[in-house]
Amino acid sequence: MGQIISILIILIAVYLAWKEGFLNKSGSIAAFFVGLGIQLGFHYQGFILLGVFFLTSSLLSKYKKDKKARVEEMHEKGSTRDYMQVLANGGAAALVSLFYGWSGSYELIILFAVLLAAANSDTWASEIGPLSKSKPFSLRTFSRAKAGTSGAMSLLGTIAGFFGSLLIGFCAYLLFPISVNEFLLISLFGFIGNIIDTLLGAYVQAEYQCTVCGAKVEKRVHHAREAKQIKGFSFLNNDAVNILSGVLAACLAALFVL
Incomplete structure (x- = not known):
């Protein structure tokens, strides 16, 4: 009976996220199975922690959306x-x-x-960083870059990323039988995951240049024309970089713990 109630809660949560525009149809299906996998392993504690990540990151994606319109134009996918x-x-976590x-x-x-x-750290940095009044600093060119450029960091985005990781660490401390030191470890390596994501974005993530307007984007097609690849590997888009950065941060944490 408990599992049936859990499944119903996941279905309701996914439906509401779809209705609010946080997920499309394919994302809703994937979110259901990610939520189910986490519920089966870590039960309600894991589901709540997932919910904290999903809810805060989704709300931030809608925050001052009009001011981030130019940034979304550069990216392969929207909010x-x-x-x-x-x-x-969430796949690796599931x-x-x-x-x-x-x-x-x-x-x-x-x-x-x-x-x-x-x-959470990466998402908070990506959503709040573009609102900075100063341009971010590219880790590849060591110069100022356009807001939203992969591989670039701003002070505002870095602070946001730190607190995004800290929130998950703190919630994990409240939900699971972990120590204060482990809470700090989670927060630290979560933030390190964000740094790894930025480094991967700077050096190996695919970047393209529009043949029409000359803009540097993450999309293969811009202005209905095939863009020219100018950096990175074609198979390493933002989704692949997100997976890699999270897994690498978890592996580093595992080495530290063991």
């Missing part, structure tokens, strides 16, 4: 998440949750929280 965006941010349900290994709680902290 309405599809299945790949959902899996990039797998860790299922593995925890099978093994009960305590360390998996830390890895699960780090994965969500890294996703």
Whole structure:
């Protein structure tokens, strides 16, 4: 009976997210299975932690959306998440949750929280950073770049990313039997995940230049024409970078713990 209630709660949450425009149809289906996987492993504690990430990041994506319109134009996808965006941010956490349900290994709680902290840190930085009055600093060219440029950091975005990770760490501390030191570890490595994401965005993520307007974008097609690839690897788009950064942060945390 408890599992049936849990499934109904997940369905309602996904439906509301779809109605509010936070998810499209494919994203809704993926979100249901991610939520189910986390519920099966970490039960309501894991589902609440996932909810904190999803709700705060979704609300921030709508915050001052008009001021971030030019930034969204550069990116491959908008604020309405599809299945790949959902899996990039929550797929690994769902797998860790299922593995925890099978093994009960305590360390998996830390890895699960780090994965969500890294996703939250990156999302907060990406959504709040473009609102900075000063241009971000590119880690590749070591010069100022346009707001929203992958691989660039602003002070506002960095602070936002830190607090995004800290929030997940703190919520994990309230929900799970972890120590203060482990709360700090989750917060630290979640933020490190955001830094890794920025470095990957600077050096290996694919970037294109529009053949019509000359703008540097993450889209393969801009102004209805094939854009020219000028940086990175074609298979490493923003979703792939998000997956890699979270997994690498979790692996570093695992090495530190073990």
